[in-house]
Amino acid sequence: MEIYFPEEIIMDILIRLPVQSLLRFKCASKFWKTLISDPSSKAKHNNHAKKNKRILIAQQVPGAGKSFYFYSLSSLSAQPLQKLCFPSTHKPQRYVILCCCDGLCLLWSCSGAGHLLWNPSTNESVEFPDHEYPDATCSTYGLAFDSINDDYKILKIDNKGSLTSPNKIFALKSGCWRNIDNHPRGLVNGMRGDNSLAFVRGAFHWISKDNLSRHFMISLNISNEVYGEISLPEGICSRWICLKRGISVLQGMLCAYCTHESPRGGCTFKLWVMKDYGVKESWTELFGIGDPNLYFVVPKYWFADGEVLLYFSIYQNQELHQGFRTSDRPYEWSVVYPGYVVYPGYLQGFVYTESLISPNYLFRISLCLIKLPSCGFKMCC
């Protein structure tokens, strides 16, 4: 029997295939090549693939360089799935991950080459310089899709707490960094690149403080660039010295976390979740972890079984150990680095959904719209 498949059925199957299979099946015929390369297919695939999460790991082993991997995302253990190819014209050891969204990953080069927008699943990338602010470790980044303007946007906020450094937005279709007004009383403090800006309900969220050192949460809507304020949970601003506090999104809900010194020595990590967006009374403490050697913790993912994946750093025997664990039990692997690591880049992990979305395609749109000689894009495959 000759089987005839309508295009909609082919599409229903195609969106369920991993990116690697789709890249291979482009070779099946002209029709398949066109179908898989089509931006609307890529968007449909992306929407479906959001259920299928993994962790993108950047791991630097002293003397052996840096490699990027996909690891499985499970509350029981992390298994390496794939060692990733890196764009051939770039050296992976020079790059740190800043943020991820829809299969796209924003990297920053510590050798001054600027930013690289990379799709690790297809290994397509595009680089763009950022001459003005060469040090990404002083900034926190977020990458998100602005569904109203149908564009991906990068937000960069400065962490030095200086009012002279404006927040900046890079809309991929415009192809340039643009300054935006800072929050009228927001002074950002102490955030570092081991987590990206939390994005939920069309807005980025982060912790800021006013000039009386009172902490609060700022939101910035990426479509209309309007700021908002959300109260933090009681207890996040304790009188003990705070090593790290921040905002994440877990299961679509805002979470606030902090690691502070505890009165009995050592450090304590606490995590709160805001069950109803914007409702202060809905802040609920999820759990706390006390550990004499704890340095800091960043929550990364909330599994269906209730476990939370945590990126942690502990300081033991003058060595900094970085790795992942869940709220209940240690993960199977962690990485040990000698000495004190002052900025991220040795072990990083971001929850990632693979996609076919092409950074080149996004930039081609911007290049067709306007020509900006100062922006000097360079595309690589």
Added chain:
Amino acid sequence: MVKLKSNDDKEFEVEEAAVIQSEMIKNMIEDGCATSVIPLPNIDSKTLIKVIEYLNKHINMGKAAETGEEDDLKEFDEQFVNMGWEELFDVIMAANYLNIHELMELCCQSAADRLKNKSVRAVREMLKITNDLTEEEEQEIINDAPWAFEGPEIDDTVN
């Protein structure tokens, strides 16, 4: 009871509660167009028997969650998609025509699971695709993502 007729003229009686999982038939019943036998010109009796088996098992999907029968249903689904490739495609076409969302999901996922590690040659054969790419065009696609064409998991068999 609702009567369904396959394209090889066989009639099947199905409980209304089961058959309304098909959006198409549900709409027909609601519009009063299902008074006698519903002819299904695109579906043969062999495929229709499979579809009805699925509908009868999934009749009380909502209740399954309450009574802890989810595992049972999961096991049924696993067994259900354990069929030949062409048979699976007949069920997909029927599920698409009858608009049975859950069945479509189940079978398309099974099709994707079977295809994901296949070689290009195997996929062409399984989906009856005629290759109209030139060798140069093929090589260009391979050069763009050589890792997608390598690896021990790539399976050249057709089944």
